[in-house]
Amino acid sequence: MAEPATLGTVAAVDAIKERTGGVGYLEGPRGGRPRRVLTAHNVVLYGTLLVIAAYFLLPLWVMLVTSFKTMDEIRQGNIFAPPTEFTIFPWIKAWAQACTGINCDGLSRGFWNSVYILVPSVVVSIAVASVSGYTLANWRFKGSEAIFTILILGAFIPYQVMIYPIAILLGKVGLFGSLWGLVVVHTIFGMPLNVLLFRNYFSSVPEELFKAARVDGAGFWGIFFRIMLPMSLPIFVVSMIIQITGIWNDFLFGVIYTSNERYPMTVQLNNIVNSVQGTKEYNVNMAATLLTGLVPLAVYFASGKLFVRGIAAGAVKG
């Protein structure tokens, strides 16, 4: 009987494992660590990773330093350099004073508009998608597979093909230009991905569980609320992450289905930064850009691995 420690030693002296850098444990950072840190292999590996990481971090860095500089410093200095005269004024101006057209109350208006759009859209879209996914996984009916196929294909239809007739339909039911119209639109276009996620997740729940619940007399909603929901918290979180970032970042539907007063933050941001009137205040623009990116970034950093697992699970299983 080999002790675990002995096994570790055997693995560590395994010549091929040394050469391949020890990829035996694909589950994650488990198993023996590489012995020498500064091998040529490691230098190349980490060097490459660091260079690429720098490319990915560059825009965030540039936005951050620009947003804390004065316009004078921007005109004279290097965009990559940190600010010498640290100022928070651009952030205040971006939030409360920046102008779009005649309104000069800053991005705060867009922020709150986006919040009002986001909350009902996320709730409704996830409710509809989860129930639909559950139906497709556990309560198939004649033609349900066809519906599922249409939904998945729907993900590939360019939005531009559908926006006009949807506007007409929304107009007919009196929702065009209203908040709820936009909620409906976000629900529609969130369907393909989220239904796929939920359907795949619910399909992986052991069938015995479902059958046992049916034998015990649970119906459609009973099984959904008492068995599926408690088991599927992770997938709901994943779906929420997808929907929050997706809806917050939406620009197209915000432009089409809302009007000036109701524009979401992304639309207002674009109007502020790309407005042709007045001198360009790059520091205010960058502060405004970062403010708009803050919500999805916060969601992203807070959710961490779940975000990753979610998009990966959805894509690979699909």
Next chain:
Amino acid sequence: MAVTHPAEVAAPDAARVRRPSRLLRNIPAKIASIPMVLIALVIFVGCTAWTVFYSFTKSGMLPRLQFVGLDQYDRLWSTPKWWTSIENLAIYGVLSMILTMALGFFLATLLDRKVRGEDVFRTIFLYPFALSFIVTGLAWQWILNPEFGIQAVVRSLGWEGFSFDPLHSRELVIYGILIAGIWQGTGLVMCIMLAGLRGIDEDIWKAARVDGIPTWKTYTHVVIPMMRPVFVTTLVLVASGVIKLYDLVKAQTDGGPGGASEVPAKYVMDSMFGAQNLGQGFAASTMMLLSVVIILIPWAYLEFGGKKRG
């Protein structure tokens, strides 16, 4: 009559006990799937058909049922702006597919080498994906700004003749947008690829090592063929994202300089909501749909063929 009568009554009775009428089974499930069915049929099928149908009419400011055959398409294909849009989309699409796939897979293999701080690197590579295209476009618009951005910095370091101003060059502008697009989209590809790599059975790696196959060869000969479905899925995801390209262009260049970075999605938007020329918008969006179909059919065919082989 008297003999058959009880049987006639009994038969539907038994049928009701054993299997109630198809339509009446699982009523809650059917009610719950009404929104899904409506979205699939009315929006995805109905609205798409509506647009295709109206692309053959003389719709201007409002949709109008006056058929003009292929006139809208004739006009579309004789509009230089449309040609620019198509060219740009082709360049952007092909390059961003190749580059995000290659870079994404490369990064995934690097992270799969049991890297210390894998989570940190992954977080860095993926965070742009959480940002909107508007934010992405504006950030890169600023970095590529000729007066203050990369060009100015390199010049201030003493290289006076250095020129890097893609956003104000008719030829280079689409590459300027491509840089931003790759920055935004590579992380997603990397994550999917990494999940694919992690999904490969450990025993396969063990077997390859026992046989003394070098790591790179294991990747090219074993891992990549095994990951074919992952590659295909990712490619389709990237491709469908490419066709939707609109926000990024809108924020970064707004189609400029002089319409050199127009893309089809923007052409549609401009025709429908700017120029009040719905017919052109419908025709252009139908062409977009057609290009998606052209991408999807070989994919579906390939997948179908693959399943038969497997």
